[in-house]
Amino acid sequence: MKVRHLTHCNNLLLADEMMQALQDAGIVCGMHDETINEMAGLYRGDAAGYNLMVDADRYDEALALVSRIRQQYEDYVPSCPVCDSSDVEWRAQPGRVPRSLWWLVGLAIVWTLLNNNILSWVVTGVFLIVCIIAKRTRPDHTYYHCRQCDNDFDND
């Protein structure tokens, strides 16, 4: 079976919905999540997302299916509460680790450099791991951005 790149989405909700529809239609498909790799922390906004791959033989059918879902999805996009424009786009930002946690890591590193013993290295390591886990497990913050007045607003 040949695999072909179908589409790119920058939000997981939409990507999941497309995957579900493709599977329901019996089209072999897969998703590549660009936000899960060592570079995850560097991605911002539209850069990272989800690539959908499908069986190349059923590409046209799959494309029609996801185009319809994307269209439905875009129909739900609300208008800007400030200027009432519907020229808005969906944006997602990777989950952020609270700043206080990074301060703790910073303090732990300073403390480690001053003491330079095994215990302080272990404590610093634990802090770092907690930060990395927190970063990976925090959900993306998603919101709408108005292209007319640059207002950002929540989607709920």
Ligand SMILES: [Zn+2]
């Ligand atoms: Zn606006």
